[in-house]
Amino acid sequence: MSRSRRLGKTGPARRMGEPxxxxxxxxxxxxxxxxxxxxxxxxxxxxxxxAALIGSxxxxxxxxxxxxxxxxxxxxxxxxxxxxxxxxxxxxxxCMIPLREGMEVRAASGPxxxxxxxxxxxx
Amino acid sequence: xxxxxxxxxxxxxxxxxxxxxxxxxxxxxxxxxxxEAAEAGVSVLVVxxxxxxxxxxxxxxxxxxGSDDGALHHGWRDYLALRGRFDAGIAPGAIRYLxxxxxxxxxxxxxxxxxxxxxxxxxxxxxxxxxxxxSLVLATGGYDRQLPVPGWHLPGxxxxxxxxxxxxxxxxxxxxxxxxxxxxxxxxPVAANIAQSGGxxxxxxxxxxxxGWLPRAHRALGVPAKGLxxxxxxxxxxxxxxxxxxxxxxTEILGSGQVEAVRxxxxxxxxxxxxxxxxxxxxxxxxxxxxxFTPQLELPVQLGARTRxxxxxxxxAEVDAEQRxxxxxxxxxxxxxxxxxxxxxxxxxxxxxxxxxLTARGRGGGSAARTPELRAIARQRAxxxxxxxxxxxxxxxxxxxxDDTVVCRCEEVRYGALAAARDTLAGEDSRAxxxxxxxxxxxxxxxxxxxxxSCIAGAEESGAEQPGAERTSTARSGSxxxxxxxxxxxxxxxxxxxxxxxxxxxxxxLASLATLEPEAELGRD
Numbered sequence: 001m002s003r004s005r006r007l008g009k010t011g012p013a014r015r016m017g018e019p020x021x022x023x024x025x026x027x028x029x030x031x032x033x034x035x036x037x038x039x040x041x042x043x044x045x046x047x048x049x050x051a052a053l054i055g056s057x058x059x060x061x062x063x064x065x066x067x068x069x070x071x072x073x074x075x076x077x078x079x080x081x082x083x084x085x086x087x088x089x090x091x092x093x094x095c096m097i098p099l100r101e102g103m104e105v106r107a108a109s110g111p112x113x114x115x116x117x118x119x120x121x122x123x
Numbered sequence: 124x125x126x127x128x129x130x131x132x133x134x135x136x137x138x139x140x141x142x143x144x145x146x147x148x149x150x151x152x153x154x155x156x157x158x159e160a161a162e163a164g165v166s167v168l169v170v171x172x173x174x175x176x177x178x179x180x181x182x183x184x185x186x187x188x189g190s191d192d193g194a195l196h197h198g199w200r201d202y203l204a205l206r207g208r209f210d211a212g213i214a215p216g217a218i219r220y221l222x223x224x225x226x227x228x229x230x231x232x233x234x235x236x237x238x239x240x241x242x243x244x245x246x247x248x249x250x251x252x253x254x255x256x257x258s259l260v261l262a263t264g265g266y267d268r269q270l271p272v273p274g275w276h277l278p279g280x281x282x283x284x285x286x287x288x289x290x291x292x293x294x295x296x297x298x299x300x301x302x303x304x305x306x307x308x309x310x311x312p313v314a315a316n317i318a319q320s321g322g323x324x325x326x327x328x329x330x331x332x333x334x335g336w337l338p339r340a341h342r343a344l345g346v347p348a349k350g351l352x353x354x355x356x357x358x359x360x361x362x363x364x365x366x367x368x369x370x371x372x373x374t375e376i377l378g379s380g381q382v383e384a385v386r387x388x389x390x391x392x393x394x395x396x397x398x399x400x401x402x403x404x405x406x407x408x409x410x411x412x413x414x415x416f417t418p419q420l421e422l423p424v425q426l427g428a429r430t431r432x433x434x435x436x437x438x439x440a441e442v443d444a445e446q447r448x449x450x451x452x453x454x455x456x457x458x459x460x461x462x463x464x465x466x467x468x469x470x471x472x473x474x475x476x477x478x479x480x481l482t483a484r485g486r487g488g489g490s491a492a493r494t495p496e497l498r499a500i501a502r503q504r505a506x507x508x509x510x511x512x513x514x515x516x517x518x519x520x521x522x523x524x525x526d527d528t529v530v531c532r533c534e535e536v537r538y539g540a541l542a543a544a545r546d547t548l549a550g551e552d553s554r555a556x557x558x559x560x561x562x563x564x565x566x567x568x569x570x571x572x573x574x575x576x577s578c579i580a581g582a583e584e585s586g587a588e589q590p591g592a593e594r595t596s597t598a599r600s601g602s603x604x605x606x607x608x609x610x611x612x613x614x615x616x617x618x619x620x621x622x623x624x625x626x627x628x629x630x631x632x633l634a635s636l637a638t639l640e641p642e643a644e645l646g647r648d
Contacts, residue, residue: 030188044294046185051293059297059381059408060278066535069380071278072297073532073571075285076179077172077243078266080566080630081532089246091566091630095285097244098174098185 034103036061043099050075050082050094053105061094062108083108139219142168143483144476145238145256147226147422150178152262152457152468154205156476160260161212163480168254169209169220172243172629176209176222177202178264179284180465182291195291195316197352198465205469224249225629229259229422235452236426241629258452258479261423261440262472265416265458268437269571270305270520270578271538273528274376274385275412283313283413296322298409302385304328304373305413306514311356313411318363325404327360328371328387330394330517373410374401374523382410394519414516417574418459421628426450430620433461435511436574436613438623445491446475454479463507470500516613521579530579531572533565541579552618553577563622566630573622577614 034041036053043052050072053061060069062083072095073081082094085106094105143165146156153169154176160167171178175186181202183191193199212218221240228239235257240249267282274280279298281289283305289297300323303314307329314324360367368387374396375386385407389400415435423440424430429449433439439462440455442448448455454475457468478491492500524530526539544550544559553569553576556562562576563569569576 044188046188047293047295048289051289051295051297054297055293055295064535068276068529068535069278070276070532072281072289073285074266074282075288076266076282078567079282079532079571083566086245092244095289096172098187 032099032101032103034099034101034105036105037107041099041105047099048095049084049086049092049097049099049103049105052099053084053094140251140254142166142219142254142256144168144258144260144479145170145236145254146260146262146476146479147171147229147238148178148262148264148457149173149176149209149220149222150262150264150457150468151180151202151205151465152264152472152475153178153260154202154209155469155472156260156262156454156456156479157212157218158205158208159473159476160480161217162208163477163484164217165480165483167212167218168256169218170224170226170238170240170254171220171222172225174222176206176220179266179288180264180468182288184292184294191291195319197312201465201469221249221251226422227627227629229261229425229628231426231450235259243629257483258454259426260446260454260456260472260475260479261459262455262457262468262475263419263422263459264468265418265437265462266570267413268415268417268516268574269412270414270516270575271528271530271572272373272376272412272520272523273525274378274382275410276529276532277376277378277382278380279378279382279408280376280410280412283310283411284416286409286411287313287316290316290320294320296320296409298382299323300325300407301409301411302326302328302373302387302404302407303411303413304330304371304385304387305411305415306330306516307413307415308353308510308514309413309416310411311353311360313413314365315356315359315363318359318365322409324363324365325407326371326387327365327367328373329367329369329514330372330390331369331514333369333513372517372520372523373412376410377403382408385410390517390519394517395522415511415514416458416462417570418462420459420623421625423448423453423455423459424620424623425625425628426453428453428455430616430623432613432616432619433511434508435462435514436516437462438616438619442471444474444497445478446471447478452479452482454482461504461507462511463503467500467503467507470496470503474500516574516578530575531560531562531565531569533567533571534561534563536560536562536572538579541576545580550580552580552615552621554618554621556580568625569622573619574614577618577622581615581618 060071062070070081073079075095077093077096084094086092087104144160145168146153147170149171157169223243224240225243226238227241230237236259238254267284303310314327317324373385374388377384384405386403389397429441430438440459442455442460446454446456456471456475474492524538528538530538540560548559550556550559556576
């Protein structure tokens, strides 16, 4: 079911200029376990929520007011197509946020629209 | 939501709210600016919305998961060198680094600037909601410029740069079989990265004619590295058997609930479909679209910096040889001054960081830019201009749209509504279109559709203009250098300026508004 392919490119050698040495590497498992709408969602450490969703066979997770399905589009936090609810906080961009252990991800509830009159506030 | 507090990764500072130099962005330009400013001995704040430094160009695997070997990157050694200097500034506290943080408002204040910060995601206020700096460097980069096409709302369609970011960050592909389309040399590394990562690229469709390069090829000779880079892509395309078709476009993306196929065509000089050239590519689950880049100009516009329209039709900030904007103390570097790539961004960032440090120490007006840097910047800008002229946003792209094609993805405003507003309700610019149709009023605030809506709104006017007509800046003062715009679908510059006027530069949690201090506290210390 997996649509994504992982690359075999996680060389062990650390290079100059990459900080935060092994502290987190040792403490964290290689795979993160979370949930999406109550179902198990797992992904390699460092994956974005969007990558975890796509990697688990979910190319789209939001429905627009006109009934269209949307997933990730710009991939860098600009377009807001990939909105999800995370740990009760709505309006979160799945492409920007790393999946964390125990995270509760939910499909955006109701039609996701911008706030009114140009005010750009995440409610 | 749990995440590492930005403070944990940041260096200590004598006063954690006031800095000599603040830098927004930690991509190529921001990192170079930070390194130079810190090495000049001033206190530096770096605010960046991402979790780790590098920007879009050097976006890489999570440092929590292990090292990135740089296989998907160009100039990775340059990044590591810059990163080493950046980290060397963080350790002793010369640089305070706030990752995962957005600047949602920038204001001029007595003696410098005030920045309002918010977490890039998640609830609550930023640990440092308000910071001040004597001088400010903006290096916020850009994002893929988009033109709508029927079916581009389908899951599986992504910005070309979005696919690349996805691969670089996650080490995984968002699909298996891709078509990459649009214009510009950036399509090449996107396709190459997909192939390197085990995906297949059925076709790369470039709307421009490569013949456009020939009259200007001599300018590329001034930048030999670009020639080597291009040779590398040609080799990668040959190795992976990726077809590269010029004067070709995607006219429609097909699928039920997800991308399944694309309709392609050859186009003539005016962008019209060549009869008989249409074909359908089946079995596609990923499409990458990119038509150059849009610089993120919200903060320069908020601060009143003078802008102009660049050769690629984008709104960009005006700077002098020291990267000084029209606002005293405000320096701007990288894609914000004209899309030109990472090498140029690093050069500009270094000059801006040095100049901003001099200004913060009261020695502004000195010569921060060194002669070899100025020469290199001039070469890179000449190359960028040649590239823009060779890869214009093609005329005629609107011909592929249907009345029900979504243009504004957020508010689901369709082409028919925009055309009707233009033709019958005087929706002749992006602001009028926003008022009538709600285009640009959604979550992204017109970041994705702003260019296209400006083109559609100004279609009749643009069509009547002379090719190559001078379009000049009149943002604040009437006097500004001019730039000629080539035969391309460039929208009126004033309409682009309207799309960049965003009172809140980035979306923020309500908690951040609640932490707004009364104006009195922002006054003179």
